[in-house]
Amino acid sequence: MAAPVKPSVLRMLGRDLGGALSLGMVVLIVLAAILAPWLSPRDPYETDLLAIMQPPSAEYWLGTDGQGRDILARMLFGLRVTLLMGLASLLAGGVLGALIGFCAAFYRRADGLLMRFMDILLSFPAILFGLALAAIFGPGEVSVVIALSIATVPLMARIVRGSALVVMGLDYIEAARAIGMSDGRLIWRHLAPNCLSAIFVFSTLRLGQVILLGSALSFLGLGAQPPLAELGAMAAQGRNFLFIAPHISVIPSLGIFVIVLAFNLLGDALRDALDPRLRI
Amino acid sequence: MSTPLLEIDGLRTVFRTSSGDVPAVDGVSLTVRRGQTLGVVGESGCGKSVLSLSIMRLVAHPGRIAAGRVLLEGRDLAALSAAQMRAVRGRDIAMIFQEPMTSLNPVHSVGFQITEGLAAHEPGLSRAELRDRGIEALRRVRIPSPERRLEEYPHQLSGGMRQRVMIAMALAGSPKLLIADEPTTALDVTVQAQILDLLRELQAQMGMAIILITHDLGVVAEMADEVAVMYAGKVVERTDARRLFDDPQHPYTLGLLGSIPRLDEERENLLAITGSVPPPFALPPGCRFAPRCPFAIPACDAAQPPLLEVEPGHGAACIRAPIEESLAA
Numbered sequence: 001m002a003a004p005v006k007p008s009v010l011r012m013l014g015r016d017l018g019g020a021l022s023l024g025m026v027v028l029i030v031l032a033a034i035l036a037p038w039l040s041p042r043d044p045y046e047t048d049l050l051a052i053m054q055p056p057s058a059e060y061w062l063g064t065d066g067q068g069r070d071i072l073a074r075m076l077f078g079l080r081v082t083l084l085m086g087l088a089s090l091l092a093g094g095v096l097g098a099l100i101g102f103c104a105a106f107y108r109r110a111d112g113l114l115m116r117f118m119d120i121l122l123s124f125p126a127i128l129f130g131l132a133l134a135a136i137f138g139p140g141e142v143s144v145v146i147a148l149s150i151a152t153v154p155l156m157a158r159i160v161r162g163s164a165l166v167v168m169g170l171d172y173i174e175a176a177r178a179i180g181m182s183d184g185r186l187i188w189r190h191l192a193p194n195c196l197s198a199i200f201v202f203s204t205l206r207l208g209q210v211i212l213l214g215s216a217l218s219f220l221g222l223g224a225q226p227p228l229a230e231l232g233a234m235a236a237q238g239r240n241f242l243f244i245a246p247h248i249s250v251i252p253s254l255g256i257f258v259i260v261l262a263f264n265l266l267g268d269a270l271r272d273a274l275d276p277r278l279r280i
Numbered sequence: 281m282s283t284p285l286l287e288i289d290g291l292r293t294v295f296r297t298s299s300g301d302v303p304a305v306d307g308v309s310l311t312v313r314r315g316q317t318l319g320v321v322g323e324s325g326c327g328k329s330v331l332s333l334s335i336m337r338l339v340a341h342p343g344r345i346a347a348g349r350v351l352l353e354g355r356d357l358a359a360l361s362a363a364q365m366r367a368v369r370g371r372d373i374a375m376i377f378q379e380p381m382t383s384l385n386p387v388h389s390v391g392f393q394i395t396e397g398l399a400a401h402e403p404g405l406s407r408a409e410l411r412d413r414g415i416e417a418l419r420r421v422r423i424p425s426p427e428r429r430l431e432e433y434p435h436q437l438s439g440g441m442r443q444r445v446m447i448a449m450a451l452a453g454s455p456k457l458l459i460a461d462e463p464t465t466a467l468d469v470t471v472q473a474q475i476l477d478l479l480r481e482l483q484a485q486m487g488m489a490i491i492l493i494t495h496d497l498g499v500v501a502e503m504a505d506e507v508a509v510m511y512a513g514k515v516v517e518r519t520d521a522r523r524l525f526d527d528p529q530h531p532y533t534l535g536l537l538g539s540i541p542r543l544d545e546e547r548e549n550l551l552a553i554t555g556s557v558p559p560p561f562a563l564p565p566g567c568r569f570a571p572r573c574p575f576a577i578p579a580c581d582a583a584q585p586p587l588l589e590v591e592p593g594h595g596a597a598c599i600r601a602p603i604e605e606s607l608a609a
Contacts, residue, residue, distance in 0.1 A: 031490070041517065066309050073476075101440070106505055108341045108342075110343050165353040170382045170383075171378075171379050171382045172382060172384055172385040172386075174377065174383075175375070175376075175377055175383045175446065175449070176385070176393075176396070177338055177373065178336055178338065178369055178370065178374065178375040178402075179369060179396070179397035179449060179452075179453070180366040180367060180368070180369035180371065180397055180400055180401060180453075181366070181368035181397070181400060181452070182366060182397065182400075185400070189388070189396075190388075193385075193388075193435035194386070194387055215499035216425045219363070235440065
């Protein structure tokens with residue numbers, strides 16, 4: 001059932017066109033973000049008032065924005081902020097959610113209480129958390145990350161609980177208990193590794209959603225503040241020039257679209273690759 | 281003889297349901313002597329697996345031990361703290377399970393799983409020592425080329441091999457008592473015999489006592505010194521293995537024995553016990569076997585019969601015991 005995971009999963013991904021394509025896109029996106037300072041043709045914050053709202057050209061590949069800043073440079077640096085906000089909130093919310101999910105599956109007595117609490121969290125939209133946190137801490141990346149973390153916790157908790165409950169029903173958990181393993185060790189060494197595929201798949205899908213939500217919050221002015229380059233904020237700044245210079249808004253929006261699409265496709269492909277029922 | 285290794289006294293394990301506490305094990309008293317094998321026989325749902333989990337204190341919520349004591353060498357296991365109980369598991373009492381396919385963790389190597397318990401119980405051991413002990417444990421259960429097997433993962437092993445690994449894992453800590461919950465049910469007949477032989481050999485070598493839980497009377501005949509027959513959460517008959525087959529006293533035991541095909545007798549049909557086991561939430565008021573019992577009389581429905589000795593060392597919970605064999609025909 002569960003063969004050593006790494007080589008076969010990559011092979012499964014490679015076999016499926018969507019998987020290979022999305023993996024390639026994700027790798028390119030991450031590389032672009034990491035290499036932004038070397039790839040970028042200019043400083044993303046350098047304004048040139050003689051070259052505002054330039055359409056894409058040989059000199060400015062993606063044109064310039066309302067203050068004459070190079071959109072390509074801002075896209076590359078914005079990618080970093082957008083991805084980091086997404087990753088940070090996925091990591092924080094995912095780890096906390098996974099812990100809660102493991103505890104709910106492992107300590108059945110706590111299950112009802114923990115999951116009802118998760119249901120309560122689930123009933124608030126992420127945007128609402130963002131608004132509330134921006135009101136408390138002021139708008140900024142930190143508020144966005146906290147809001148998205150909180151919104152991710154209950155989703156991850158549910159996914160992990162479901163997958164952990166299946167594992168808890170298997171004899172090897174009982175067998176490990178019967179040789180005197182402590183609860184912590186049971187969860188960490190026996191339960192968690194067997195839930196990893198579900199966690200991976202969900203994380204990949206969720207990263208796309210979180211990036212979209214983060215950009216939306218920035219677009220609403222609750223997240224990244226000017227002049228910081230961030231895809232959602234850039235799309236928001238171009239809003240005023242939508243009829244004169246649409247590329248200022250459209251290009252970052254397309255960027256968000258491509259990122260989210262890549263992560264969603266990768267998540268779908270991962271799910272197919274890790275699903276034991278589909279494995280031959 | 282000195283104190284028995286394990287003494288179970290009036291053990292009652294209940295499961296909480298919406299319609300109140302339902303007993304799965306109801307007032308079971310048993311003793312296991314050092315180095316001996318106690319067979320616990322009964323059909324599915326009679327509480328024999330819950331009994332084994334209760335001894336290990338592994339009954340999961342919503343089940344709990346409601347009454348009774350489990351004494352290991354005179355020490356009450358119910359009174360131990362969780363940490364003390366963990367130290368008992370694997371070192372004093374170990375357990376093997378029915379399904380070798382699911383009782384090994386697919387993400388860890390065989391070596392990791394065998395030595396994990398040792399590492400927890402004897403924190404002083406170095407990696408090399410652990411490895412040596414793991415190889416020794418695999419060699420003991422007759423797994424060829426143990427050095428190589430140690431690195432393998434469960435999916436690379438056959439069912440019989442996995443059950444051997446399970447046994448190696450359970451015996452790595454040299455327990456005094458091994459609880460084997462249907463250890464051969466999921467295996468091929470030929471592999472079954474090998475595993476039973478192995479268990480017997482290891483028992484002779486290491487001197488541990490075994491509680492063998494099974495629904496297979498053939499396995500009991502081959503392995504057990506003493507036998508307890510369970511029905512609907514209670515022990516209905518308890519004696520040594522020879523007498524159980526020669527001179528069964530409880531009608532349920534008679535029924536079980538009658539349902540085994542035999543080579544030395546000619547019979548048209550096998551006897552079958554009519555009806556089915558009453559569900560634990562709708563038990564009859566008197567003897568729990570009475571509704572299915574061919575010997576039942578009105579008095580059987582009045583009260584639950586206690587387990588009484590019909591002769592020294594042979595207990596049966598039946599008011600009509602001793603039942604003469606002639607009645608069964």
